[in-house]
Amino acid sequence: MNAALLHRLRAELDERRATTGLRRDLVVSGAQGPALGVGGEWLVNFASNDYLGLAGDPEVLDAARRALRETGLGVAAGRVLCGTRAVHGELEAGIAELVGAEDAVLYTSCFDANLGLFDALLGPQDVVLSDALNHASLIDGIRLSRARRRVFAHGDLDELERHLTEFAGARHRLIVTDGVFSMDGDVAALPRLCELAERHDAVLVVDDSHATGVLGTTGGGTAEHFGLKGRVDVLTGTLGKALGGAAGGFVAGDRALVETLRQVSRPYIFTNAMAPALAGAALAAIRIARRRPDLRERLAANTAWLRRALHDLGYEVPPGEHPIIPVMLRGGTLALDVAAALRREGVLAFALSHPVVPAGEERIRVQVSAAHTAGQLERAAAAFGRARAVLAGS
Incomplete structure (x- = not known):
């Protein structure tokens, strides 16, 4: 391959690695649903767009x-x-x-x-x-x-x-x-x-x-x-x-x-x-x-419960009703650190940072499904609660 092009691409990758980091695909197992296999363990899944839980229906x-x-x-x-x-x-x-x-x-x-x-x-x-x-x-x-x-x-x-x-x-x-x-x-x-x-x-x-x-x-x-x-x-x-x-x-x-x-x-x-x-x-x-309007009713109830729980934990959650719940964690690597803490607790949710969102608007995007059980929602809330230790040390 052309040496000049390769040199430029490698330099740009090095710069990206040193600044925002390189994205890596997460390899998961099992059918798309409220839980996914990741690295030999099952995580509660708040990272997909399967809002009605129909991907595995x-x-x-x-x-x-x-x-x-x-x-x-x-x-x-x-x-x-x-x-x-x-x-x-x-x-x-x-x-x-x-x-x-x-x-x-x-x-x-x-x-x-x-x-x-x-x-x-x-x-x-x-x-x-x-x-x-x-x-x-x-x-x-x-x-x-x-x-x-x-x-x-x-x-x-x-x-x-x-x-x-x-x-x-x-x-x-x-x-x-x-x-x-x-x-x-x-x-x-x-x-x-x-x-x-x-x-x-x-x-x-x-x-x-x-x-x-x-x-x-x-x-x-x-x-x-x-x-x-x-x-x-x-x-x-x-x-x-x-x-x-x-x-x-x-x-x-x-x-x-x-x-x-x-x-x-x-x-x-x-x-x-x-x-x-x-x-x-x-x-x-x-x-x-x-x-089946009951799927949307369950989705709305799940969303409202988790929004309220995250707000009560002291997180900044903009008002809304959609099952996309942005949990604002502004500045530096805070969102990444909290997302890592959640994963250690068995909860999968991704941090979003620049350039996906503007610098200073970093957040974790939580996506709720009608398929999430009450226990899975409670597990997520508890994980966010324990992740506040990351915020306290920031």
Whole structure:
């Protein structure tokens, strides 16, 4: 390999190792669920997005096995060739019904969905107005388009409105936001966002990855949570979190929007179709999520209990209701130290530091599941209690 490139990469890795450290993949064992095997021991798992506990659900797994027997492991072709199976259309119809859209189109991940959306719809005469804390996939997708871009401060809808007025002459103005922000667990102010979009004749795009299946009476997401189902122009989301935890993403909206993406969206056209077994599993997960509101009720109860317990222990926990619970441990390696102490106590939760979050905003992100038992929640609270010794020594 080229010596100059290798020299540069090694120097950059050395610098990263000395400053933020190098990331290492954690190898786990066992099915995804409220506990995972790590290094020969079982840890209570507060690090996954399996909000409804469906990743290991027998009905979901049976659907995957059935599709595997009938169609094989993968399709070895894109949707526009011979990669489309009946289950893909069934899943797209199920997604559209869940989120209240006319139609939906599948991608292999929500990252791909967001990469393929903006370039397919926009040109240099258009403007995208993006929340500063939007997910990386939205940021990258917007960058790939030829549209002009403006970033507004997180949740600052007064600044957003000023940008809407500033670019009133643009062909299209897109407001882009996460429905639930993944680092803080806060929910977008969708009622006012809808009002602004409608009043300024703008297009509202919401990535609902952390809300689909989780919020709303049937799991329809952020819009259903606010009683605004059907008023968001474009929804993107994932099947890799609450809806089975496997893989896959989607864009949902008007039929003309979805058909346009099928015709010109590059990640849809130029990659293999989603594995039928994963599509079958996700379809089963959607059906379970819709018919079992008790899963969301249990998730909400688990979340409220742990939020209250952590607050009572003296931790800084921003207010909220989503099962993403940020435990703020600002400065230096404090979050890393507490996460290490938790792991020694048999609890898996990850510290987030710069550049994932801004310097000075370090935290441990705790993610609650409907599958967590009362005993597992109590174990986590007790571990956080004993970890306060780390704080006392800081």
